[in-house]
Amino acid sequence: MEHGGNLVNRTIMLPASVDEAVEALAATPGAVPVAGATDLMEAVNAGRLRPAALIGLGRITELRGWRYEDGGTAVLGAGLTHARMDRPDFAALIPALADAARTAGPPQVRNVGTLGGNIATAAPAGDTLPVLAALEATATLARAGAVRDVPVSHLLTGLDPLRPGELLTWVRVPLLHAPQVFLKSSGRSGPARAAASVALVLDPARRGVRCAVGAVAPVPLRPLEAESWVAGCIDWDARGAEGAVLIDPAALVAFGEYVAGACVPEGGAHGEGAGADAARLRRTVAVLARRALGRALK
């Protein structure tokens, strides 16, 4: 009750600012920060999680929008919902993230599910994660009296995980002003968990292609060799010219195979069982990667 009534009691806390939230988190070590709760409540309903206390982050309005920094970076609030990211003004900034947010689930889930929650949950099939990996986004982690920046991929892989008492507040994403594509394959035409997804962004300033494959492994995978190889196959100077062919179609196909080979391990004997599943997944990833690059260069 010491925070103007925003902290209801010590089992339910509703801070209105980041400072209050990190203070509450420091004061109650067992408390779980909750944003959209779509993953958390699924675990609670299934009996896998019994939180000692909840810190609701929905009142922290500063984290529900975004701002610009240094002219070339967008700083996205962790509380940005998927529904918000799907809107046209955001889609003009970071198209791949908007596409990923659009396919992330039904409206009921997208209305509350947040970008920060997607990173903190780090589900293998999280749709925004390959996009953030391809964009080489950075996350800002706040704790009482301190702030640090960590690449999102380090958070996801556990190289530099979220420490106790830390709260994910902002996500820094470079604004590349170039085509970006997110493609996803799933089990039905409605929103569903991805079987495989590919995020691909062009970085014309550095003449680079960055690609990440999601849902085929516990974390998004970056086929770095395939990226650097295909960047050399692209006719960057012809970009923008009328009717220019930027890349040989054969190179597109080879890129798809290269990405699939790098991200999906050989499944042993072909034809049945796990081997057949791996072969099918490889083919799916190859098609997604080929199409993603083709659309980005169209």
Added chain:
Amino acid sequence: MTDELLNHPGALTGDVRPTASYTLRVNGVERPVTDAWIGESLLYVLRERLGLAGAKDGCEQGECGACSVQVDGQLVNGCLVPAALAADSEIGTVEGLSGAGGASDVQQALADSGAVQCGYCTPGLAMAVHDLLQRNHRPGEVEARQALCGNLCRCTGYRGALAAVQAVADAREAALEAELDAAEQAAAAGPAAEQPAPAAAPPPQPDQGGELPLYADSELWHEADQLIPAQPQGETPRAGGYAYPPTPPHGTAVPADWQHGPAGTDPFGTAPAGTDPFGTATYQDAGAYDGTVYATDGYGAQYPGYDATPAHGIRLPEDENA
């Protein structure tokens, strides 16, 4: 720090069931909730503590949409909202759609267009359609499909629901136009002008939008690229382009040449041989039925007359799960 830990409700008792008390604002009415486990979903609290059983518990994973409610005007899955964090929010449930016990236009349209069989998904669908039409007064076919994609229906299919979306949109537009016309005429003819009866506008063809929502982008799912083939148009094309007449709310009409039993109210029990309109005598001997259970008089006088659940719910006796 030590004080903080000692003051924590779970610190001394080893409490594994931390609770909280809060107030939910449901359909405009303040409903206190006392000593509820903090992990209880909004769906559970609405159903089990507040007696609002309209939202249904389907999957508890956010897959089915049967628990759809509105929180602060946003459509959400009630099963995925911690109820304690929805305190001070405006919560709208399907009970709040219907004003004084009657069905809202959305609910009536769902019933009229035959979107209901088992009815389990229907409250969620009603909320989804209501939410869609709040945000978009003229949704196209694609927009409607996208808005309803989070509501699974496993027995009826989605055509009825999509037709209901168009029916409600048409009806609301017609009502608005009639209102505007009336206002114009009133302005032109002075205050004494009579308001004309609102004429039903011809239902405009739904905007097909050109393509269906494409979530899966892989050649594995290329069939989703194609539009559903158009249904053959009958003599009574309805909004949504479906030729089938609507099923009336009380069921399918009995064929005109059907002869009832002597009592006239008992089509299954005592129909004499030879009256079967389908030309088979297979079903005529149904003596096992006493006929009263399945009476088709629309409940008439026998309807026990349950009161509709009020929009703010009912008070339940203490239940052991609470």
